[in-house]
Amino acid sequence: MKQVSNMANTSNGSLATLLILITISAAIHTGAAQYPVQSQNLISDNVSVVEGETATISCRVKNNDDSVIQLLNPNRQTIYFKDVRPLKDARFQLVNFSDNELRVSLSNVSLSDEGRYVCQLYTDPPQEAYADITVLIPPGNPIIESREDIVSEGNETEITCTSMGSKPAATIRWMKGDKELQGKSKVELTYDKMFTVTSWLRLTVTREDDGVPVVCIVDHPAVKDFQAQKYLEVQYKPEVQIVVDFPSGPIREGENLELTCLAKGKPEPQQVNWVRVDDDVPSHAVITGSDLFIENLNKSYNGTYRCVASNPLGEAYDDYILFVRDALTTTPIPTTTTTTTISATTSPPDVIQDAAPSTEAAAHDSQAGAETQRSMDHALIGGVVAVVVFAMLCLLIVLGRYFARHKGTYFTHEAKGADDAADADTAIINAEGGHNNSDEKKEYYI
Ligand SMILES: *[C@@H]1O[C@H](CO)[C@@H](O)[C@H](O)[C@H]1NC(C)=O
Numbered sequence: 394m395k396q397v398s399n400m401a402n403t404s405n406g407s408l409a410t411l412l413i414l415i416t417i418s419a420a421i422h423t424g425a426a427q428y429p430v431q432s433q434n435l436i437s438d439n440v441s442v443v444e445g446e447t448a449t450i451s452c453r454v455k456n457n458d459d460s461v462i463q464l465l466n467p468n469r470q471t472i473y474f475k476d477v478r479p480l481k482d483a484r485f486q487l488v489n490f491s492d493n494e495l496r497v498s499l500s501n502v503s504l505s506d507e508g509r510y511v512c513q514l515y516t517d518p519p520q521e522a523y524a525d526i527t528v529l530i531p532p533g534n535p536i537i538e539s540r541e542d543i544v545s546e547g548n549e550t551e552i553t554c555t556s557m558g559s560k561p562a563a564t565i566r567w568m569k570g571d572k573e574l575q576g577k578s579k580v581e582l583t584y585d586k587m588f589t590v591t592s593w594l595r596l597t598v599t600r601e602d603d604g605v606p607v608v609c610i611v612d613h614p615a616v617k618d619f620q621a622q623k624y625l626e627v628q629y630k631p632e633v634q635i636v637v638d639f640p641s642g643p644i645r646e647g648e649n650l651e652l653t654c655l656a657k658g659k660p661e662p663q664q665v666n667w668v669r670v671d672d673d674v675p676s677h678a679v680i681t682g683s684d685l686f687i688e689n690l691n692k693s694y695n696g697t698y699r700c701v702a703s704n705p706l707g708e709a710y711d712d713y714i715l716f717v718r719d720a721l722t723t724t725p726i727p728t729t730t731t732t733t734t735i736s737a738t739t740s741p742p743d744v745i746q747d748a749a750p751s752t753e754a755a756a757h758d759s760q761a762g763a764e765t766q767r768s769m770d771h772a773l774i775g776g777v778v779a780v781v782v783f784a785m786l787c788l789l790i791v792l793g794r795y796f797a798r799h800k801g802t803y804f805t806h807e808a809k810g811a812d813d814a815a816d817a818d819t820a821i822i823n824a825e826g827g828h829n830n831s832d833e834k835k836e837y838y839i
Pocket residue numbers: 423424425427437438439525
């Protein structure tokens with residue numbers, strides 16, 4: 394019996410300690426520690442409220458001994474005396490009145506409601522706690538403007554974003570695509586005590602920036618996801634690329650050639666021009682739009698064919714060097730054909746387009762026999778390498794198995810005890826026991 398009451402006492406004591414701790418931490422949390430004299434029993438909190446919305450002022454009392462509580466406005470007029478409202482302003486409404494709290498709401502808050510509200514407790518001496526009401530005024534929609542509608546590649550442009558009439562001042566951030574950029578901001582205080590923030594972003598554009606959105610993000614406590622955006626428009630001189638539609642391999646006499654010219658730019662090049670460097674385009678060549686078509690090739694068509702595109706920003710071209718080889722008239726020895734096919738696939742078809750084509754092709758045609766010889770050598774070397782690699786793989790597999798078995802056993806020693814036993818001691822005992830099922834477990838832990 395005595396023991397039981399003792400235990401009850403102890404738990405009561407610790408409960409009291411706990412309560413005190415909670416009280417202290419709550420006091421620190423609400424920031425009341427800044428008013429050590431008044432706030433021993435009476436607490437209030439500052440309030441931030443968006444203009445037009447409702448603010449709630451709360452006066453809370455701890456360990457109240459029936460003292461009277463009242464709420465005063467910044468002019469020290471009584472808003473509420475206990476649960477009675479002497480002030481005529483009906484925007485003040487009682488939300489909660491108890492021994493421990495007087496909670497009052499103020500609806501349709503305007504800027505003139507800002508100030509220090511006072512909670513008063515009629516103790517001896519009287520206590521006061523303060524609730525500072527701050528009215529937030531959201532900025533108007535951000536306005537984004539760029540200096541130029543369209544910018545030339547490599548040029549610098551400037552984009553301006555303005556956030557008007559907020560309280561406090563907003564901050565402006567910039568994003569280009571998903572990259573954050575740094576702008577320069579200026580804050581102005583207008584006659585009605587509102588803030589207007591302007592930010593300038595300067596950036597040098599590339600053709601990749603064309604169509605990329607630049608976003609001005611306005612951060613303000615009264616708004617969320619407030620932004621404005623503008624798409625960059627960048628003009629650039631054309632890029633030109635010649636694509637061989639036909640044929641895909643080396644070009645021989647009697648074949649047809651078809652080239653397409655791809656030209657991109659902003660503004661889009663109106664048309665492309667085909668020319669032959671240092672010569673005339675063959676008279677029977679057919680040019681349709683960006684395509685060049687030459688039928689029944691012969692060696693007199695050798696030369697550099699150029700596609701030229703231009704827009705107001707400039708001109709660009711790409712060259713194609715045509716190199717017509719002998720027709721495959723003489724029935725070739727089968728091995729020679731194979732060799733030619735191989736060299737054709739290993740070297741890209743546009744090899745002819747690059748420098749020094751004559752030596753390349755001459756080698757193909759005249760040294761076909763030597764190449765057959767070389768490919769046989771290659772086959773021999775390939776075989777030897779394959780055998781060596783296979784032998785090394787075998788060795789690796791054997792070594793791998795050897796190590797895997799050892800590692801597995803090791804893991805099992807440690808893991809098994811820990812897994813099966815309730816505590817560390819049992820684990821050790823278990824581990825020293827038998828290894829009988831270690832082989833099954835091994836697989837598990839690798
Ligand atoms: C309330 O705001 C005032 C400034 O307006 C500040 O000095 C005070 O520390 C704040 N009180 C609390 C409890 O945060």
